[in-house]
Amino acid sequence: MTLSLDYAALSDVGRVRRNNEDSAYAGPHLLLLADGMGGAAAGEVASAAAVQVIRRLDKPGISGADMMEALAGAVHRANERLSELVEEDPEREGMGSTVTALLFDGQQLGLAHLGDSRAYRMRDGHLEQLSHDHTFVQSLVDEGRISKEEAFTHPHRNLILRVLDGRPDSDPDLEMLDVQAGDRLLLCSDGLPDYVSDQVIATSMSDGTPDSVVVDLITHALEANSNDNVTCIVADVVETAPASGDQPQLVGAAAELAQGGTGRTEPTIPVGVHGDGEGGGSGHFDPEELRYAPRPPKRFLWLRRLAALVVVLGLIVGGGWFAYSWTQNQYYVGTNGDYVAIFKGVDEQIPGLNLSNIYEMQTLQVDKLPTYSREQVEGTIQADNLSGARTIVTELQRTADACAAKKTTPRPTTTPKPSTPPASGKPVSTPAKPPTSTATVAPSSPASTPSGTSPDDCDGVR
Template identity: 80%
Template structure:
């Protein structure tokens, strides 16, 4: 038989807070909780907007792995909605909301989570936390720097690192989970686990109906001195059609704003006790919700921030262009300036309206005095490492031109005619005494003067010189 959910939802403003920033929804195929934050920056607006967008996933036609894609898309649409609300009213800058959602298709669950609200499952008497807190203290626990017990009393246990806030980097955790008959599911805002231990939560989850469990859990939080809103959604996975809760339930800020109310809704007054000024003397002057996501306080003049950002961007672009231009002016190459060889400063590239090179030194060396190969190199421009390198290249070109000029000026020797050999005389030969061998002087290498001639240029390499 197909599994179904028997659910209940309840939200309480608490004994200290003046407004409820929690919103929750429970339906046949979706359990959803959002905890708004930002204090005066409209945390209740953020949570209500998130729930109103994501609750559309309560649809029996979405199942299997499609639930993950649907949850991711809904969370991103809710994030875009928060961005639109901030654009409409800049006073809302800094508001945000957690999101914890369980989507149910009758066979399995899809989880989407962002922030520090929690999702639990009770199975066979054991309580499991399905979500992972995106908080500062949880990061310390993950790194092994503090224990879970120390995190429970840490002074910064409410500081959130990731939240739905209208910015593009608000990506939720997504996961598929198994489910079976007899499971009990629970979503809650941080007003419960910050003041009630897992053992007490497990004891309350172990018996009763979903309606009685949400009342008991919220009562435990209030009696423990919770100074925050407290919201719970509890659902039993059953094999028979649900006895109660066929109609979806909407509680908290989402319900109050939908009714046009800014005060406490009926679910809040149902279990409140002890008056409205408990909590050990803590007053509204010190609202802990103001510190939950402190890095982004409200901005009264967003246009000034945008202008400042634009100025910074333009400054970075201008600085980059100036740096690039300064670099080009430290480069040199050897090229031609009319009929003469010249040293250029800059690079061989011009931009519209901007010249990146200029003649630095014009030489007396004429281009047509160079052989063809050297002339083609100069006309194509010869890159140099620096100014000294460019001058060295010009010196080599001048040497080549001088050697070619000498080679062309030197006369070509004419061949000397060889005398004809006279015929031998007739008659008796006359013997000629042999000459003594010629003495060859020997010179010590150390006493021989030496000079290092300049590198000669082959006349054949001077082709093309005019």
């Protein structure tokens, strides 16, 4: 069995505010409400833009699991639209909008919700809230810190935590809901439930047509001295042809902007004109000022972003220059071809950037060093400074000189004196004389024998 919606929508600016920041849309397949916020940042622009984007879902053919995907995609597209509007006019920075939408396929409902506008369902005389408020006081209720009754009169009940605001983390709650003939649905902005109790709302919802109910609900809000815009959509789930027909209804800021004939989402009231009169006079307090973690409009947003980019680039360039300058004050000993050399910089490879160069070539050949010293030089020896690098070269030169001296110095030898036999044939005792060395041994000195060098240290010298 395919069901239909018999709907009515109505919006009132209220008795205090000068402009209507609520927008609503009701059609055969979609019920949608958006409550804009941002004060001088033009909340009416935000709500109207959200409705204009999401209302495109009001068409047949979207059903089942596709409803969730369609709702999420539409909300994200609306969020991108708000981001574009802020980019076009930085004065709108800080504006946002709630979104509460019911997508209907004739058999079930798909709910998308973000903010503190509400969705209700009246079934068999029982009123049930379908949406969950994204507000500060609701978080207190969820944590058990205050009761629902206390939340109704809490001084910060207007402070909202999540909205559609053009930022990337604006994800809605999504839920599939069952529906049956006889159900009555209500979507409303916070101007109603913040001033009218659920009991009064339930009483109004229990009788009358959708047209009479929306009038009754808004009347209750105005009589309760609601100082906010009040918008309601009431829809009956019916088996017969709906009395409202299939013509969509657009109310609130979205309707006012559409009647302007510009085809663009621009405010009909200049930004800032309503800033000093929204509260009904300079002596009145407007709770809308506390909506969504109040953030004043940011002027010259493009200039601030450019300045931030310049600062970031300056830090990157400055840091890079500092790092490069540091490398150019470092020294190490290495090889250049067959010779030892002192290098300035660091022995690191960065594509397109040379971090070291030869500072002093030495006459010391690498192959004149013993194996251990040669491997050290080929792997580079880091120095604390230029003086340290030169000291390292001096020590290497001493090691090479010591090995060269050891290699060219012959071993000492002795020549025995021939014995002459005695004439008498008797042995004659001849005192032994110390052998005479024919080798000349080079005197040892610190310059020719560096500390730590032993004969075994010179292996591998060529």
